[in-house]
Amino acid sequence: MKNLLRDYTGLVTGDPRWIVEERPDATNVNNWHWTEKNACSWSKDYLRDLLVGLNLKNSAGSCKITSIEKCEGDASANNRKAKIIVFYEWELSLKWVGKVKDKEVKGFISIPNLSDENTAADLDIQIRTEDKSDEAQTMKDALRSEGTEIIRQTLNKYIIALKDEYTKGMILPKKDTSVSSTMSKLSLSHDEGQVAAVSTGPAKVNGISNTGVKLDLCDINTEASMKCTANDVYNALTRPEMFVAFTNGSGQIEPKVGGKFHMFGGNVHGKILELDPPKKIVQDWRFKHWPEGHYSRVTFTIDEKQDTTKVKVNQQGVPASDQEKTREGWDLFYWDAMKRTFGFGSYIL
Structure with missing residues (x-):
């Protein structure tokens, strides 16, 4: 069984797992229990609608997919602790028909993974x-040089729809639906460029926020081993297309000193203070729910070894109430996400 994501929603929601309140259905309070929704039939219909008739016109002539000859696998959407997780695995065989210089040609497209x-x-x-x-x-x-990208873009529509459309309604509403809304944004954010505006300012690590709130602060030190080069890790943390990929489509970053970054609908955001490729990155970094004007100081140190790369994080000025969950978040939403997205590590299945 795949290694499931751990709960991390308390960082921005006040850990709603421990809140017991009235529910319209009187069951599954705060979506704590595991629920599963079979997505096989929906997936097959959606894939058929996307692929059959898809135009693959290219420089050689006209071409289109005429049928799905094979669609084997399964898909499901799961709700655990008010967090949506989707699983899918399909093997596809498609039939295509084209014309080159008025001669009809036919063939197949196989997608095993x-x-x-x-x-x-x-x-x-x-x-x-x-x-x-x-x-x-x-x-x-x-088709190899021009059609494959069309097919990839089309199948990405299925992936997004499975995560965003099929899962609607799986997290049941509470009296205050803002918590569920925030969780959905964290789990399934595909911003489409409409992330809320964020602001950055100087880091406050002396225990006093800009609003004069007294804070009990602590430091966090964490590290991870990546099966890749130092350049790979540095690029994942700074290149916009890679940053978007491992943050599940929610992140944006300006890879320059003074450049801003944000992810998860603006719930995490900050500013780049120093870049020393591929060894070091320094940022002002904060959660949206922290007191206004308070930033932690994050330093990434990247050290390439013979067969692995060590990346260390020193984070100064974290509110003590968020210490453990922030530490867990580095593992879950940075290192585990990079390993899963780019193949920088091994996973227990």
Whole structure:
């Protein structure tokens, strides 16, 4: 069984697991219990609607997918502790028909690894033809160079819809629905460029926020081992496309000194203070629910070894009430997410 994500919602919601309140259905208080929703039938219908008739016109001629010959696997959406987790694993075989110089050619497309362990960019798309004519080979080459990206983008629509559309209503409402809303944004954020504006300011590590609130502060030191180069880790933390990928589509970053970053709908945000590629990154870093104007100081130290890369984090000025959950969050939403997204580590299945 896949290693399940641990609960981390208390960072921005006040840990609602411990709040018992009236519920409209009088069951599954605060969505604490595991619930599962089978997504197989919905997935097959959605994939058929997306793929059958898909236009793969390219420089060689016209082409389209005419049918799904094989669609084997399963998919499910799960709610555990008010956090949505989706699992899917499909093996697809598609049939295509095209024309090259007025000659009809046919073939198949195999996709063996459409699963939650891969991003759309990682999909293995194999192109075959029914015959060995010059026209068929021409179309095959064109589909490899031009059609595969169309297929990846189309299948990414399924992945997003499974996470965002199919799971709607799985987290039942409370009297105050803002908590559920915040959890959904953390788990399934696909911002589409509409993240709330955030502000950054100087780090306050002396226990006094800009609003004059007295804070009990602490420091956090954590580290992780990555099976990749130091450049890989540095790029994941600074390159916009990689930052977006491991934050599940919720993150944006400006890779320059003074550049701003945010993730999870603005619940985490800050500013870059220092860049020393690929060894060191320094940031002002805060949670949205911290007192206004209070930032922690985060220093990433990246050290490449013979067969692994050690990345260390020193975070100064964390409110003591958030110490443990912040520490857990580095493992869950940074290191585990990078390993899962980019293959920087091993996972127990």
